[in-house]
Amino acid sequence: MLDFWTIFKQSFWTKAKTKAFVITTLIVVAGIFLMANISTIISKVQEVGVFGDGANEDIIYVIDDSGSLVDQLQQQLDVKESGITLKATTESIQELENQITDEKISSLLVLGINDADTIQATYTSKNANAFEQPMSIREALQSVQTNLKASTLELTGEEVAQLFVPIQFEQDAVSASSKSEEELSQARGLVYVLIFVIYFAVFYYSNMIAMEVATEKSSRVMEIIISSVSPVKHMFAKIAGVGTLGLLQIALFGVVGFVALKTSSSDLTSGVFSFFGFSNVSISTMLYAVVFFLLGYFLYATLAALLGSLVSRTEDVQQLLLPMTFIIIIASFIAFTGLGNPEATYVQYSSYFPFFTPLVMFLRVGMLDLPFWEPLLGIGILLITIFILGWFGSRVYRGGVLMYGASQSLKDIKKAIQLGKK
Structure with missing residues (x-):
């Protein structure tokens, strides 16, 4: 167990101390404060004027x-x-x-x-x-x-x-899961932002794990590590280390965003904030966001570690990760298009496909009054898929970290499994 925590801390601090990670974090924090005060900035610029001679x-x-x-x-x-x-x-x-x-x-x-x-x-x-x-x-x-x-x-x-007296117009729905327009407005903005956060986190941190594994293989450090630590323990320690770093970074962005909105001069109950409903944050929606973020991360991180173990050059990582990238893009496309019609049939069925569930099921939870068993079923499907992928991924990882040379395709998975049995 000591080996696990050693690799965990090494993965966490190695990435946390990199210039790219620190600079990216600072840029995002600055961007959050900028967006929170964008209306004030625009007003100041307009007051000063942009034309010659004042x-x-x-x-x-x-x-x-x-x-x-x-x-x-x-x-x-x-x-x-x-x-x-x-x-x-x-x-x-x-x-x-x-x-x-x-x-x-x-x-x-x-x-x-x-x-x-x-x-x-x-x-x-x-x-x-x-x-x-x-x-x-x-x-x-x-x-x-x-x-x-x-x-x-x-x-x-x-x-x-x-x-010019306005008419009285109300919109109602017979579906038991539908929300009123006011409730949808309160949920729409939060769901939109959190879908983007989940998409960004799953994509960014999964790629980070694959690149980390490929870097260790290309520098031959992997040969030293697996001589004293089992490849399976090494894989899950890296997933947990980078995942913890990602969770802390997202939490930091959330706190900064909350502080930026509270300290800005923008009114959260009018204008665009009124449409997106940032003034009404549902606790249950936030809890589901954390759950689906964690499950989505571990699902794609395990897949990324599996694929990263098949390459011995960092240049080959992006090519081998293309199938996973396409899956994430399709899931985000379904989720964002579903914001306008969360009860669409294709949204409902795709929410139970495990690689789409973190984004699409969260969309439905945030925008609809679903029976408790539906998100629970989605969570159960994700847990089972993560377990199966973890079991299969550990077999591939065990042999993949010992493979060197250019990776041709996903056919190398079979070769990695056979090598891992030896």
């Missing part, structure tokens, strides 16, 4: 042929708190377009009213990819247009308001 991109120069629309449009923009300021000008369109080209001003708006009392507007900017500002202008002009038509029809303010 020109603010929220100032729009307006040519108002009607002579009456600028003030009404500015009023609507102020009501919507768009932060856009209109500046009437008598300069020609050509002169203003030249100033846009020279980045002296950011945009131009030409307004007019035709014979049918319909507003005509042309928004001009340097690039055609502007989206937010034109959308705000369009919405405000629509409100101005409504007021103009209401005035023509001699409608009062109350009558105009009645035209």
